[in-house]
Amino acid sequence: MMIGVNALFGSMAAFDQEAAPIIAVAIMSLAVGVLVGYLLTRGWRNSTKSAQPDAGADEGRRSQLYEKRQVILRRLQKDLDLLLENQVEVRNLMSTQVVRVLPGRSVMEMRRLMSTQHLRHLVVVDETERAVGVISDRDLLAVKDGVAADVMRTPVMAISPQSMLLPTVSHMIENNISCLPVVEDDHVVGIITTTDLLLTLQSVLRILQMERISRSEPSPTEEFAEACSN
Template identity: 70%
Template sequence: MDMGVYMLLGSMAAFGPEISPTISVAVLSLAVGVLVGYLLSGRWRSGAEGNKPSQKLGDARRSSLYEKRQAILRRLQGDLDMLLENQIEVRNLMSTQVVRVQPRRTVAEMRNMMSVQHMRHLVVVDETERPIGVISDRDLLAVKDGVAADVMHSPVMAISPQSMLLPTVSHMIENKISCLPVVEDDLLVGIITTTDLLLTLQSILRLMQTENISRSGPSFADELQDSCII
């Protein structure tokens, strides 16, 4: 099972009864939806199919996840009304560092890019930087050679930065996909993945868990950070 799933389940175990029932049901429903979509996507199998990563790569991945999760925490903590009113937009959660490749990029080159940059998804773009396809690590595991145009999923299912979180999760589950490019004015501005959603859910649950601490004094930030180490 992927690290992100363990992180989410650990947060849910500490989910307190003092939280509003309405919010609790909404967040837990979202959690179940993300987990179902995550497992349906089949990404959890890829770890067993690939080579075991080195300790150095594992540490780099862990650091990257921690930094991304802390950024999400800060955004949600800075606007709790957005969370309580279920108005979280994709722009608040998406990753903006998207790895782009041209259609003629080889499978070997793309595998190396994913390994070096700790990415699980690549977006194929044309000469105008318009997204025309998506490639996951699973897609590269399924082939021996070829180029991006041969293995990419096309046409691209994309969303806007203003898309709401809940329908985005539903869209990913219904289509059994693990990522969605984020496009604005035909330009690629980001990507949202199952990892982003799991980190978001962990952040939400941690914020709810520490709600009483936030009311008790300025120590909230320190306790929140200590409780959220990956």
């Protein structure tokens, strides 16, 4: 692993110095993606059952992920300096359409809700909209019946929209959790999940690819100078 990392960083010397920060960010993001992927895989291995979504659910899920990735890509492209300076905040990546359930919602209803809306996490809130628990699809697979209060994970580990991305990722890995509710003024305003982090990795690599393509294509001035010299 160390040899591979050294080889990657060593190859950066062959590029223009201005491209080095982008490549470094991409490599760092790739490492984060590997860790997050491992976290997800280990979680699924520990599950005793597996869900088999139908083709329609798969298509809906893919469409949802594509739209979310495009949102993240546009946000990162809009202010590339945030990415290069490692100043990306959770609010730039989080999903704002959070599905909330009350503690009395039944397991059957929550399964149906997750299936129809292509969800993997639900936030349990009380009457004041304050987050009191989190439920994942794996949590629902582990039980036959009951209500949200019986299944939810507590206490809630929440972050603010202004939390920086890197410590957020570290927090998720260290605590072996796949999502974090984003809370502001005691109200849930979003959620960030391992899927969001993997989509961020994909977006960073896409930005790097576009940067490489733009640098490899000659500018109009260069094309004109070459034509005049022939």
